[in-house]
Amino acid sequence: MRVRERLTAVLAGLSLALLPAVVSPMPPAALAQNSPQPAQQRGLKVLRVSAIPDQNPEKLNRLYGLVATELSKQLGVSVKYVPVTDYAAAVSAFRTGDLDLVWFGGLTGVQATLQKPGARMLAQRDIDAQFYSVFIANPKSGLKPIRSINQLSELKGKRFTFGSESSTSGRLMPQYFLSQAGVKLKDFAGGAPGFSGSHDATIALVQSGAYDAGAVNEQVWKANLRSGKANRSKVFQIWRTPPYPDYMWLAQANLDQRFGKGFTTKLQKAIVGWKPSDPEQKQILVLFGAQQFTTVNPAGYKQIEQVGRQIGKIR
């Protein structure tokens, strides 16, 4: 009896010890036999599209599902939407080449371009060259709408939240305008601002009173007002920032090598050519909150880069 038990214990140990030997050779073996052709070519032919997670996932899934279908139809390659939950993760994944075409915010786009030289800014929405943030507040905070940037100093001593750490409209530019009004991050109640993670969350948190005030993307703010998720009696706009450039489609530099000569231009033309007259394309444009896409003037993002460096988000 004891011998058998020992034997089984040893066998159990051995089977555990052999586990890696059985598990790990699989991919190399697969690589040796079937690849390089099928496995890698399959990888080559899929255009991986992603976006920073600045909105609710249901909307992201719907929108980028449509984008993938439309691009696939227009370009004749298979297109896959890869959801990403984190702004910084999207930048890293772009740098490591795991994503081919990403809808970035201004800051993340500049971060990604700096980390992956040669990346191309393909397109932006008509609204992106002149984008706005709004500061919002909870009525219980005692804050009132303000008229000039200097009055942002009234936010000193209040509980304040940004959106994601890397958000251009929910953090970078609001922080820049705050600093112009002489408000430092440690001036907020608790010695630091909060980071809600997304525009929707900022609105919910200010509306609930967790924070007295916050900064959000104007487009998302308007959408929340329209849908009724933002209740005007519990959260209201106190100030609209001056305009700055924001979102963009950023593409890897090597798309032409991988998908054929002229592919990047074709891709750009496809996006810029989306028209409200086409039912599918109209749906995409509506979800993007835009009339149409245009080409990008990269010089516009110099301002974002400067502010990013000033605030320490770009180094």
Added chain:
Amino acid sequence: MRLATPLWVLAPALVLVPVFGLLPGLSHGGGWELIGQFAWAAVTPSLDPLVLGSALQGLGVTVGIALLGWAASLVLGLVLGLLSSRTVWRTLSGNAWPAEVIRRLLALPRAIHELLWGLLLLALLGLKPAVAIAAIAIPYGALVARMTSDLLDALPTRQLEALRAAGAGPIGALLTALGPPLMPQVISYGGYRLECALRSATLLGVFGLGGLGAELRLTLQSLNFRELWSGLWLLLAVMLSLEGLLGALRQRWAMPQRFVLSQGGVGRRGREMVLAGVALVPLLVGVARVLEVDPLALVQPHPLPPAPPVDWAGVAALPWPSLITNTLVLTLTAAALAVGGAPLLLLAVRPWGWGRVLVQLLWALGRLWPPPLTALLLLFVVQPGVLTGALALAFHNLGILGRLLLEASEAGGDRAGRTPAEQALEASGSGARLALLYGRYSSVASSYLAYGAYRADVILRESVVVGLVGATGLGSQLLEALSSFAWDQIAALVLAYAGLTLLGEDLSDRIRQRLLAQQHTSSSATSAIPGSPAADALPA
């Protein structure tokens, strides 16, 4: 004055006094409506096939990552555990010092939370399933290694010496003398690690490393509570089935319980164990294929962009004292709340039979629900800050500690979990609560608190995950540094974390040793091995 033993268990709950004192000032109550919607959504989860489909898919990824990370950590941990065992080195080479060196080196991967590993590897390697798996396998592997080597070195060596003296070869002697007593404990512990791996995989998802966690976070942030609960219920079902399955297997195979590592036999039904082990292999291979895991991705780092000059002034300018103080306050508050809260809750609901079931459900939710999400939810009604972070961490750990407390204290009890001593007390006329205190808590007090000390150490590591709520500790600073790609700051913060964790580990080791020694002298009710690393052998 000396406190009665059972009351020791409740002592940490004293932290509730200041917490309750502070909470009214911190609560703003603005979001009760949202909390109501959240609670209502629990009973009206979305049954939309699209939502369920995507939740199931996410759940599959999470479970797959957990399984693979767990398996890899066991293999890694067993190998490293053997390599860091003094007994093994002494038997094989006559020297024990390499074991010490390896043991110390392993402290670093262990000191860094799996989430940090995940975020660091993500930044270095990109978005790949292998990253999440490695993020679990590295720290867990180091933990398993420590447990294995501690167990090995605590085993009596008489048989080994006898075998060697009789002329047996070193490897054969090691296997024969130490294999059988080690295996059941390792397998039992391994089972618990799988439960932990599932929680870790969910948490990694919350930070963007794939799986259901991502959906939980995004649906919570966009306040889609009904979609959120669809995923949550599915996850709960999986977690409870896994816990049930492992518990049943442990019982069937006569494996030691987690709390009290009895020097039991080898375990029963060896063939079944072997079969189960063998059946795991194709399962793991299948999962790896479905997830398209490519381990080679881990050894092909993508070059980092040209690094900006290291800005030491910037690193030094971080508010270190307040970062560290806040992190410690957060940890201690959360630990005290969790350790003291579990027995207190049980005591509170003791007179009512359904109370225990309710508390168990609450704890299951606590285990299941990643702390950053609790923190976000708390923010709807409480102001941000250290206490909010502590409450979130405490809720999660309460779930883990509470289950352990029940499991340990109800061993040998009747259907309501009452131990014979408790039944006797009740029969002799003492109230249900008093009987629970003296009949049950007194026998587990020391080992529970010893485990609590270990848990505090885990909470310190975990404090990084509530950085989201502006808890202004090291955690939030680190998330900020990660989003700025400030590698100098990231390195400094990770080192600070590792240093703190190592200090905390040392401290909690000492406390635990004292508690266990006390237990050994004061009571023989439990059969923990004297001086054994009983509580070390416990999972994160």
